[in-house]
Amino acid sequence: MKNPFVRYLFQKLLWYILAFFIAVSLNFFLPRLIPGNPVAVIVNQMATGGTPSEALEKLYATYMREFGLDKPLYVQYFNYLRNILRWDLGTSFMLYPGKVNGLIGRALPWTIALQIPAILSGWIIGNLLGAYSAYKGGRFDSVAFTLSLVFSNIPYYCLAIVFLYLLAVKFAIFPVGGGYSFGTVPTLSWRFIVDAIHHYILPYCSMVLVAIGGQAIGMREMSIYELTSDYVNYARNLGIRDEKIIRYVFRNAMLPQITGLAISFGTMMGGALVTESVFSYPGVGSLLFTAIRQTDYPLIQGCTLIITIAVLVANFLVEIAYGFIDPRIRAVQLGEK
Amino acid sequence: MGNLLTATGLKSYYRTVQGEEIKAVDDVSLEVREGEVLGIAGESGCGKSTLASVLSFTVLPPLYILGGEVRADGNNILVMDRETLRREIKGKYISIVPQGAMNSLNPTMRIKNFVIDVLEEHFSEISKEEALQRARERFEALSLPSRVLDAYPHQLSGGMKQRTVTVISTLLNPNVLIADEPTSALDVSSQKIVIKLLVELLRRKIIKSVVFITHELPLLRHFADRIAIMYAGKIVEIGPMEDIIFNPFHPYSRLLTSSVLVPEPGMKQKKIEAIPGVPPNLKNPPSGCRFHPRCPSYMEGLCNIEIPPLIEVKEDHRVSCFLYGGKNG
Numbered sequence: 001m002k003n004p005f006v007r008y009l010f011q012k013l014l015w016y017i018l019a020f021f022i023a024v025s026l027n028f029f030l031p032r033l034i035p036g037n038p039v040a041v042i043v044n045q046m047a048t049g050g051t052p053s054e055a056l057e058k059l060y061a062t063y064m065r066e067f068g069l070d071k072p073l074y075v076q077y078f079n080y081l082r083n084i085l086r087w088d089l090g091t092s093f094m095l096y097p098g099k100v101n102g103l104i105g106r107a108l109p110w111t112i113a114l115q116i117p118a119i120l121s122g123w124i125i126g127n128l129l130g131a132y133s134a135y136k137g138g139r140f141d142s143v144a145f146t147l148s149l150v151f152s153n154i155p156y157y158c159l160a161i162v163f164l165y166l167l168a169v170k171f172a173i174f175p176v177g178g179g180y181s182f183g184t185v186p187t188l189s190w191r192f193i194v195d196a197i198h199h200y201i202l203p204y205c206s207m208v209l210v211a212i213g214g215q216a217i218g219m220r221e222m223s224i225y226e227l228t229s230d231y232v233n234y235a236r237n238l239g240i241r242d243e244k245i246i247r248y249v250f251r252n253a254m255l256p257q258i259t260g261l262a263i264s265f266g267t268m269m270g271g272a273l274v275t276e277s278v279f280s281y282p283g284v285g286s287l288l289f290t291a292i293r294q295t296d297y298p299l300i301q302g303c304t305l306i307i308t309i310a311v312l313v314a315n316f317l318v319e320i321a322y323g324f325i326d327p328r329i330r331a332v333q334l335g336e337k
Numbered sequence: 338m339g340n341l342l343t344a345t346g347l348k349s350y351y352r353t354v355q356g357e358e359i360k361a362v363d364d365v366s367l368e369v370r371e372g373e374v375l376g377i378a379g380e381s382g383c384g385k386s387t388l389a390s391v392l393s394f395t396v397l398p399p400l401y402i403l404g405g406e407v408r409a410d411g412n413n414i415l416v417m418d419r420e421t422l423r424r425e426i427k428g429k430y431i432s433i434v435p436q437g438a439m440n441s442l443n444p445t446m447r448i449k450n451f452v453i454d455v456l457e458e459h460f461s462e463i464s465k466e467e468a469l470q471r472a473r474e475r476f477e478a479l480s481l482p483s484r485v486l487d488a489y490p491h492q493l494s495g496g497m498k499q500r501t502v503t504v505i506s507t508l509l510n511p512n513v514l515i516a517d518e519p520t521s522a523l524d525v526s527s528q529k530i531v532i533k534l535l536v537e538l539l540r541r542k543i544i545k546s547v548v549f550i551t552h553e554l555p556l557l558r559h560f561a562d563r564i565a566i567m568y569a570g571k572i573v574e575i576g577p578m579e580d581i582i583f584n585p586f587h588p589y590s591r592l593l594t595s596s597v598l599v600p601e602p603g604m605k606q607k608k609i610e611a612i613p614g615v616p617p618n619l620k621n622p623p624s625g626c627r628f629h630p631r632c633p634s635y636m637e638g639l640c641n642i643e644i645p646p647l648i649e650v651k652e653d654h655r656v657s658c659f660l661y662g663g664k665n666g
Contacts, residue, residue, distance in 0.1 A: 230440035237395050237435065238455050238506070239427035248443050255445075326445055327489040 004334045012319060016312050023308040028080050031292075031300040032073070038093050038295040039063045067093065067298075080301070089305065090298035094290070100302040103287060108306070110179050111276070111283030115268045118204050122211020123261050129212060130219025131250050134227060135242075145220060152213030156206075156271075160278040163206045174202045177280035203279040207271070211264065218260060222253035255326055262318035266311035269303070341512045341546050342369040342392065342431070347405035349391045352398075359619045361387035361400070363570040366647070369513055374539070374547045376557035376578070378593070379567035380616050385550045386436055388567070389517040392548065393433040394422055409512075429459060432511035432544075434519045438502040442490040449486035452505060459509055472508065479504055479537060496527030500534055507538055512545045514538070519549075520556065528556070536560055554597050558582055563653075566590045569617050569627040572647065576654030586656040589628045626658070634660055 043060045064070040067090075068079060083090060089100035126148075133144040151159070168176040175181070180196050226232065226249040235245050264271075272285030280286065284303055291299035323330040349362040361384040369375055379385050390396050392407060394414065406413040409430055414422065435441050443451060449469055456468035463471075473483040485493065485501055493501060499519060507514060516535065520528040538544045549561060557564055557578060565575040566587065574587040585591050592612040614631035617623050623630050629640040639659055647657040 230435060230437050231443045233395060233397070234433075234435050234438075234441040234502070235443070235451075235454075236423075237393060237427055237433050238458075238509075239423045239429065240454055240458050241423065244454055244458070248446065252443070252445055328444060328491050331491065 008333045008335070009320070012316065016316055020308065020312055023312075024081070024084060024305065025077075027301050027304040027308065028077055030304075031295065031297045034292075034295050036295055038297065039067065039069060041295070042093060042096075067091070084305070089302040092291075092299045093296040094294040094299070095296075100298050103299065104284060104302050104306060107282060107284045107287045110281060111269065111272045111285060114200065114203060114275070114281065114283060115207070115272055116265075118207040119211060119261070119264045119268060122208040123215050123257075123264065125208070126212040126215025127219045127250075127254065127257055130216035130221075131223045131246070131253060133216070134220045134223035135246055135249075141220075144216065148213040148216040148220075150213070151209050152217060154210075156210055157274050157278055159210065160203070160206045160275065163202055164278060167202060175199050177278075179282040199279075199281075203275050203281055207275060215257065215260065219253060219257055222256060223249055226253045251325075255322070258318055258321060258325070262314045265314035266307075269307040269310055339371055340368040341371055341409065343408045344368070344392065345406055345408075347388070347391055347407070348403040349387055349396065349400060350403055351387075351400050357620050360570050360622055361619055362391060363622070365405075365567075365570075365572050367565055367572060367575060369546050369548055370563075371512075371545050372539070373562040374535070374549055374560055376561035376564040377548060377550045377567060378552065378554045378557060378564060380593075381552060382616055382619070383567045384570040384619070385552070385567055386517055387570075389433065389436075389515050389548070389550050392513075393431050393515045394426065395433065424459075428455065428506070428511060429509045430511055431513045431515065432506045432509065434499075434503050434506050434514065434516040436517040436519075436521070438499045438519060439495060439522060441502050442498065444490055447487060447489055448501060448505075452486065452508065455505065455508055475508060476504060478541070479534060496523055496530060499523060499527065499531050503531060503534055503538075507544050510543050513548065514544045514546070515548045515550070517550045518552070520551070520553075532556070532560055554582070554593060566593065569622055570619055571627060571657065573628065573658070574654075574656045575647070576651065576656075580651065580654050586650055586654070586661055587628075587658050588632050588634050588660070592633075 039060060042063060043056055046056075046059060061070070068076055071079075080090075087101070089104070092098045092100055092103060095103065129144055129148070133141040164176060168174045175198060177199075179199055180192060181199075184192060184195060232245055232249060235248065269284055269288070272281075272283050273289055274285070275281065276283045276285030277289050284306060287299065288303035290296075291303060323333045345366045347362055347365045348360075351359040351361055353359065363384075365384075365388060367375070377385050377388065387400065390400065391402060396402055402415060405415070407415050409426070414426055414431075417426065442448065449472065452472040453465050453468045456463055456471065457465075460468075469486070472486060476483045476485060479500075481497075481500055481504060485497065490498060499522075503516075503519065514535070519535075520531050523531065535547055535549070539547060549557065551557065554564075561578045563576065564578050564581040565572050566581065566585075566589065567573070568589050574581065574585060574590045581590060582594060585594055589612070592610060595610045596612060612631060617627060617630070623641070625639075625641045625643055626632070626645050629635050632640065635641075636659060643659075645657045645659050647655045648662055650656050650661045
């Protein structure tokens with residue numbers, strides 16, 4: 001471990017593993033705190049009219065055994081941990097005998113394809129807008145700032161529903177929901193891609209607008225702060241042109257924004273929950289939403305595990321990226337004075 | 338020798354949100370001569386730094402210039418447009434070593450990249466290598482290690498940062514260098530190094546004059562040619578350094594010089610005097626002479642009514658006080 005950067009990475013990694021372990025444990029215990037016995041629900045659904053009660057009990061016991069819920073909680077917990085290490089997320093209760101791995105595997109591409117472009121483009125446009133409006137000031141700034149405030153502070157589900165109502169119901173420009181038209185089968189044909197894009201625009205735009213607003217406000221504040229800093233005045237005093245000064249300011253104001261990007265990526269799946277519910281999008285968010293409603297422990301755990309991994313990986317990457325961008329942070333990472 | 342900079346009747350006020358005016362620089366006239374070090378001294382809040390920003394055209398709201406002119410090369414620079422000012426004057430004719438040089442360098446940029454930006458801005462055909470070479474030579478000529486250029490600001494000590502900023506400010510060989518309390522945040526030995534650097538810059542004719550703004554009067558003794566004493570936004574006395582320090586005329590200058598501690602023999606016996614009262618609020622400065630409420634030689638019916646003009650009492654030594662004439666009739 002001679003290389004200080006490798007040592008730094010190693011130490012960080014240990015912390016992240018600890019955080020992962022704690023989060024994974026919470027993922028196990030929290031769903032089990034939801035009142036109600038999921039197996040009883042399933043059995044009740046099966047009980048149609050005159051099913052004899054012994055049969056129901058047998059059914060109940062079979063399911064309990066099948067899902068491993070008959071064992072004590074700590075045994076379940078260790079089984080759960082062992083299965084995570086084998087990347088086996090178990091069997092869904094509500095979509096029995098569907099495997100959680102498969103369910104999430106089918107939903108994840110939809111969520112990623114919707115969220116990552118939306119977050120990235122919202123982040124880039126928002127930062128440019130924020131920096132420009134801080135530099136420009138005056139009327140442009142007031143209009144941009146007000147709009148940003150409005151879009152970032154309307155509860156997202158309201159905005160999404162307004163969008164849906166106006167653009168899909170009132171003026172049927174876009175479909176009301178789903179990832180693709182009802183009755184089509186996902187294939188790599190042109191027709192399907194065009195159809196998917198048509199379904200994509202509305203959720204995408206609603207998310208981008210909110211992201212732009214939030215990022216622009218943060219970036220504007222940071223840029224105003226940087227624009228009045230001593231180094232900007234000094235550069236001006238030496239006759240450096242504004243275009244160059246803006247580049248200095250942009251870079252320095254970006255630093256906290258990068259953390260913002262990491263947080264966006266981390267909370268991406270959580271955000272997907274609302275977006276996908278409103279637009280009935282076939283992603284992890286919709287899956288998690290139904291899973292919670294049905295107290296489907298393995299499926300909830302699977303979805304939250306994905307969220308946990310997303311948050312941790314995003315944070316880890318940003319922490320490393322920060323060192324490359326800010327020499328002061330790099331100095332700390334490398335243990336310099 | 339000619340004047341490099343002549344300021345006449347400068348007025349510069351801060352405007353508060355409530356619409357009040359703070360008269361930080363009020364009717365100030367002075368000239369900066371070729372080859373000299375002009376010290377400007379006064380208490381905190383007397384308008385020294387405001388004067389520095391007016392002289393270096395770095396006035397930013399809420400500070401506004403309300404009157405007067407600053408002539409350089411025969412042009413009134415206060416009416417020049419931003420772009421000409423940026424291209425022709427800033428850094429080239431007049432440069433500034435800012436107050437708080439500690440934060441004057443971009444924290445995420447290597448010094449050399451900033452230096453290259455400065456040089457490229459004023460010499461359009463210079464290449465990066467040439468610019469860097471020129472900077473390296475200048476740093477070494479002024480006995481600063483050229484490895485500073487490869488460093489980030491946070492890797493430099495306070496004194497080194499101050500010297501670096503001073504060298505960067507003079508890269509374009511400005512005629513006038515305005516140093517706004519460049520040594521206030523430094524320990525005594527770093528102070529000395531910075532002052533030596535300024536003297537060296539003058540000796541090598543890299544710069545032609547220095548306006549040194551400070552609240553430490555004794556510091557000026559070592560290298561100033563002339564000193565201007567400011568009080569409440571006005572210059573109350575301006576003259577040769579020896580005169581101002583050892584034989585000041587204005588009651589304020591006298592009190593100011595006797596309130597400083599100079600580690601010299603016989604100092605222990607000397608009584609240290611403090612100036613009674615507090616500096617006035619510049620929102621509503623006292624009428625007449627602004628020093629009259631604190632002045633030991635206050636003359637009722639005159640000092641509180643009329644503003645004393647700056648009149649010559651000795652060769653090259655002007656004072657604004659009725660004790661030395663200036664009364665009407």
